[in-house]
Amino acid sequence: MAQIFHRSTNAISRLTIFGGIFVVVVVTAAWAGIIRSAYVTGQDVVREQPVPFSHQHHVAGIGIDCRYCHTTVEQISFAGIPATEVCMNCHKQVWADSPTLEPVRASLRENRPIEWIRVNNVADFVYFDHSIHIHQGVGCETCHGRVDQMPLTWRAEALRMEWCLNCHRSPENYLRPREEVFTMGWQPSIPQRELGRQLVGQYGIDPPAKLTNCSICHR
Amino acid sequence: MREETPETVYTPPIIGPGHNYRTLTEKISGIVLDRKAPIEWFLLFGVGFIGSVTLLFALIYLLARGVGIWGINIPVGWGFDIVNFVWWIGIGHAGTLISAILLLLHQAWRQSINRFAEAMTLFAVTCAGIFPMFHMGRPWFFYWLLPYPNTMGLWPQWRSPLVWDVFAVSTYLTISLVFWYIGLIPDLAAFRDRARNRYARAIYGIMSMGWRGAARHWHNYETLYVLLAGLATPLVLSVHTVVSFDFTVSIIPGWHSTMFPPYFVAGAIYSGFAMVLTLAIPLRKLYHLEDLITMRHIQNMAKLMLATGLIVGYSYIIEAFMAWYSANPLERYVMINRAAGPYHWLYWALILCNLVIPQALWSRRVRNNVVAIFFIALVVNVGMWLERFIIIVVSLSRDFLPSSWGMYYPTIWDWATFGGTIGLFIMLFFIFIRVLPMISIFEMKQIIDKPEVSIE
Numbered sequence: 001m002a003q004i005f006h007r008s009t010n011a012i013s014r015l016t017i018f019g020g021i022f023v024v025v026v027v028t029a030a031w032a033g034i035i036r037s038a039y040v041t042g043q044d045v046v047r048e049q050p051v052p053f054s055h056q057h058h059v060a061g062i063g064i065d066c067r068y069c070h071t072t073v074e075q076i077s078f079a080g081i082p083a084t085e086v087c088m089n090c091h092k093q094v095w096a097d098s099p100t101l102e103p104v105r106a107s108l109r110e111n112r113p114i115e116w117i118r119v120n121n122v123a124d125f126v127y128f129d130h131s132i133h134i135h136q137g138v139g140c141e142t143c144h145g146r147v148d149q150m151p152l153t154w155r156a157e158a159l160r161m162e163w164c165l166n167c168h169r170s171p172e173n174y175l176r177p178r179e180e181v182f183t184m185g186w187q188p189s190i191p192q193r194e195l196g197r198q199l200v201g202q203y204g205i206d207p208p209a210k211l212t213n214c215s216i217c218h219r
Numbered sequence: 220m221r222e223e224t225p226e227t228v229y230t231p232p233i234i235g236p237g238h239n240y241r242t243l244t245e246k247i248s249g250i251v252l253d254r255k256a257p258i259e260w261f262l263l264f265g266v267g268f269i270g271s272v273t274l275l276f277a278l279i280y281l282l283a284r285g286v287g288i289w290g291i292n293i294p295v296g297w298g299f300d301i302v303n304f305v306w307w308i309g310i311g312h313a314g315t316l317i318s319a320i321l322l323l324l325h326q327a328w329r330q331s332i333n334r335f336a337e338a339m340t341l342f343a344v345t346c347a348g349i350f351p352m353f354h355m356g357r358p359w360f361f362y363w364l365l366p367y368p369n370t371m372g373l374w375p376q377w378r379s380p381l382v383w384d385v386f387a388v389s390t391y392l393t394i395s396l397v398f399w400y401i402g403l404i405p406d407l408a409a410f411r412d413r414a415r416n417r418y419a420r421a422i423y424g425i426m427s428m429g430w431r432g433a434a435r436h437w438h439n440y441e442t443l444y445v446l447l448a449g450l451a452t453p454l455v456l457s458v459h460t461v462v463s464f465d466f467t468v469s470i471i472p473g474w475h476s477t478m479f480p481p482y483f484v485a486g487a488i489y490s491g492f493a494m495v496l497t498l499a500i501p502l503r504k505l506y507h508l509e510d511l512i513t514m515r516h517i518q519n520m521a522k523l524m525l526a527t528g529l530i531v532g533y534s535y536i537i538e539a540f541m542a543w544y545s546a547n548p549l550e551r552y553v554m555i556n557r558a559a560g561p562y563h564w565l566y567w568a569l570i571l572c573n574l575v576i577p578q579a580l581w582s583r584r585v586r587n588n589v590v591a592i593f594f595i596a597l598v599v600n601v602g603m604w605l606e607r608f609i610i611i612v613v614s615l616s617r618d619f620l621p622s623s624w625g626m627y628y629p630t631i632w633d634w635a636t637f638g639g640t641i642g643l644f645i646m647l648f649f650i651f652i653r654v655l656p657m658i659s660i661f662e663m664k665q666i667i668d669k670p671e672v673s674i675e
Contacts (some may be wrong), residue, residue: 160371160372161372162370162372
């Protein structure tokens with residue numbers, strides 16, 4: 001009876017063992033890489049806006065405080081997007097004829113809000129509250145990055161759950177004094193862990209076991 | 220099974236007379252390679268196929284509409300889905316017991332039933348796995364149960380027995396599959412050599428992984444097989460122990476009991492042997508295998524069924540005793556509610572099926588009657604299903620607060636899913652006996668090599 005398989009089948013069958021493992025490893029690694037990439041998370045990707053607003057110019061250049069525009073950041077969950085009237089406080093006189101700002105003037109004329117494209121957005125099942133973070137000494141910069149160096153705005157972090165948990169599990173690594181929350185480029189004067197521990201005690205921040213309770217964020 | 224029998228009593232052999240290597244190979248491989256499938260095969264496969272399609276339809280509709288189409292509610296959050304899961308997982312246990320423990324104990328009679336009992340285990344675990352998977356509601360997130368480096372920064376909740384379950388069941392499936400497949404390899408090589416169709420030759424050739432029957436092959440095979448048997452042995456006890464933890468770790472009256480692990484394991488083996496008998500008795504008739512699966516096998520399994528059934532019955536009695544002895548009003552109420560509550564007729568049906576009817580197996584006349592044993596095996600299958608229903612649904616429907624009591628009624632979709640998995644099981648099993656040797660050919664040859672075993 002003739003042989004069913006050619007001699008080369010021996011090599012092929014051995015190859016498939018390693019090939020199978022290889023394919024599984026490569027596919028898993030590729031998948032893990034893709035879900036962490038900017039393509040999926042939107043991290044560091046500039047979002048096109050109706051008006052090319054520059055945080056770099058307004059924060060670093062002019063020195064406007066975050067709260068001038070994001071008025072509700074200390075009171076409620078939503079930091080607040082400025083009304084057209086807030087823009088026009090200055091721009092009725094500064095760059096009043098600039099064609100770039102025509103959408104802002106049109107918005108005021110037609111009494112229709114500018115449709116800003118949201119840059120930082122957590123999933124709907126996450127109840128994020130700005131005010132508590134501000135009051136417990138989490139700097140704007142800690143989550144939003146160096147906004148004063150962003151000519152156009154992008155998401156500085158991927159906003160993944162593990163990133164939230166990094167801080168909820170060990171807040172002492174990230175906290176700063178309340179009066180420095182709105183400062184860009186702040187550096188601790190004593191080692192961060194030491195300062196952080198003091199602040200955790202001083203601000204009465206809950207222990208990680210409580211801060212990592214599911215219902216802290218998923219209510 | 221050593222037994223003291225008077226000389227006048229006839230103990231059937233474990234293999235019929237007149238068999239040699241050639242007749243064994245031809246008889247067992249001929250079922251697949253030489254002879255056409257009997258008409259009954261097509262009928263039963265058809266039944267299984269219809270059931271599988273029903274299952275598919277029920278699951279697709281479930282995905283479209285959500286678990287609300289089932290009868291589960293608050294307070295009865297675990298209904299048919301968990302009842303059927305525990306039932307199917309339990310059935311699988313006989314396969315592992317036969318393949319691993321009886322191998323280590325040198326029980327030669329296991330050799331003609333281990334192959335299809337292991338296949339039964341695999342298919343039962345497959346059916347079992349469907350239920351918790353779809354019970355999750357969003358089965359596409361099943362991988363959240365596994366510890367993998369995810370972007371949520373989370374591990375599974377290791378304190379939850381539901382997570383232990385994932386590991387127990389997946390280990391069980393893996394070991395059973397590997398054990399079954401390793402045991403198949405020498406027979407697959409025999410099929411490769413005997414098949415006349417060239418595609419069949421190629422497929423069996425690939426599956427037999429280059430087995431030539433060399434002495435070294437046999438040496439490696441025997442080493443691996445015993446090692447795997449050693450690995451599989453603890454699983455006979457561990458899997459259903461962990462399944463019982465799903466209940467005992469909670470505080471629901473009727474669940475929170477230290478007796479559950481041995482009680483569940485005994486029940487699992489009980490239902491497993493009932494299912495092996497349910498399959499073996501029609502099979503040997505259909506394929507004329509009475510000389511390979513002899514009355515000795517049937518009787519041994521019936522005795523094992525009787526023994527494990529007595530452990531289960533003892534557990535029922537102890538459960539009732541402990542409810543009284545605990546002096547805990549809630550525990551006591553569980554027993555009263557089982558016996559006289561809204562589901563009382565199911566409880567008494569359970570006692571009849573699992574405790575009363577199987578006692579007929581004490582009689583040698585009953586153990587010589589294949590039809591009677593088949594009937595008792597079916598009754599035990601039903602009884603073990605009822606047991607899981609009583610434990611799960613009756614305890615949940617009436618727990619601590621009368622204001623939060625509620626009844627559970629399965630819907631048409633519960634029945635369709637349950638019936639569908641039975642169909643899937645039948646279909647898989649009949650595909651198996653059509654394409655693979657349902658009895659281990661080379662292990663049967665080992666019995667002929669030791670004539671003292673077959674004469675015994």
